[in-house]
Amino acid sequence: MENQTNNEQPQVFKPASKSAQSSSFNSFESKKTTRSNGFGRNIVVPFLSGIVGASLVVGLCFGVPTIKNSLIGTSASTSSESSTSITTNQSTGTTSNLVSLSSYNETGIAVAQKVLPSVVGIKVTYAVNSIFQTNSTTAEAEGSGVIISSDGYILTNNHVVNSSSSSSSSSSFYSLGEALKVVVTLYGDETEYEATIIGTDAQTDLAVIKIDKTDLTAAELGDSDSVQVGEWCMAVGNPLGMNSSVTTGTISALNRTITDDDGKTFTVIQTDAAINSGNSGGALVNSEGKVIGINTIKASGTGVEGLGFAIPINSTLTIINDLIQYNKVIRPYIGISGITITDEIIARYPNMNLTKGVYVKTIAEFSPAEKAGLKIGDIITAINGTAVSSIDELNNLKNTFSVGDKITLTIQRDGSEKTVELTLAEQ
Secondary structure, X not given: OHHHHHHHHHHHHHHHHHHHHHHHHHHHHHOOOOHXXXXXXXXXXXXHHHHHHHHHHHHHHHXXXXXXXHHHOOHHHHOOOOOEEEEEOOOOXXXXXXXXXXXXXXXXXXXXHHHXXXXXXXXXXXXXXXXXOOOOEEEEEEEEEEEOOOOOEEEEOHHHHOHHHOHHHEOOOEEEEEEEEEEEEOOOOOOEEEEEEEEEEOOOOEEEEEEOOOOOOOOOEOOHHHOOOOOEEEEEEOHHHOOOEEEEEEEEEEEEEEEOOOOOXXXXXXXXXXXXXXXXXXXXXXXXXXXXXXXXXXXXOOOOOOOEEEEEXXXXXXXXXXXXHHOOOOOEEOOEEEEEEOHHHHHHOHHHOOOOEEEEEEEOOOOHHHHHOOXXXXXXXXXXXXXXXXXXXXXXXXXXXXXXXXXXXXXXXXXXXXXXXXXXXXX
């Protein structure tokens, strides 16, 4: 800044100094002229000098951006609606954009105001069975839920309302029994509303409960398939029982595969928005205040930070409909238990003619698998021509069909490939 000012001073003041010296010289010389030059000496010369000097000053001022902006201003730089402004680095002459945080703040405030009335607190009372006493006692657990209809239906996690869904809920000394009571607290309302469990699904860790109340603010559901990595998001729930808390972050990853303490595998959205105990069942929303996920799991441990996961909302829609209509999820059923054959297993047993796929370990009586003639030891490698190499792939592909659909399994039996047709039944 100082070097730039020193360089400019000769440019700004030297021309003015020269003009002043010329004026003095002309005045001095004019004393030697005749009286007829008095008008030019007293009126014309000062007037012209003033014009020239003013022109130089104004021209130079307009050449300096900060002075120019001060003189004339622009509606873009003074408007309160502007989210960016241009600034000039005087030492380098470069310009940069400065982003206002006002739009960011307004987004967060607007989203919180829209979503908070649609997120509830859930408190569950469980029976506790202990080896140290004959009479059962009770314990409480807390979570969150999302209102999905104005007449009282609420979506939450299965592990919030079902103790049997979490291995962490029991030990060798005690175990949690059934949920004795489920209570819901609404945003801005201290009244406790007792809820009924409509249906639960351990496989997807989802559940639907209902309270006897109408005119509720249902959440607006978004499209989780259109979510992008880096997108702004907000997690809303009741961490550690602190009702109506919001945290913000970004979408860290999509289609992340994780396994919980019970060994169940989920495909989820990863976020760095803080998710803590009690956030389970709450909403993950986008910048439009639309629900894109149900907060479910947080990675914890030494050195772990900012790893939260949510079930994509699109994957919950069929589950929600089934739970409300049938009180359970209707899934197609083959009737086997299996083992994933990996490359390591193939290498370990080179004489067994194994191939990648699902080894049939057991077959249920009267199941579609038994009726179709599947045998223990068969290896399922494809469904309707689509390859499967693990139990998870088999189940995911099978669940794209409906009860009553006919499918063709490609299997390996005794070193040769065969096909088996079966009709899916209800699980």
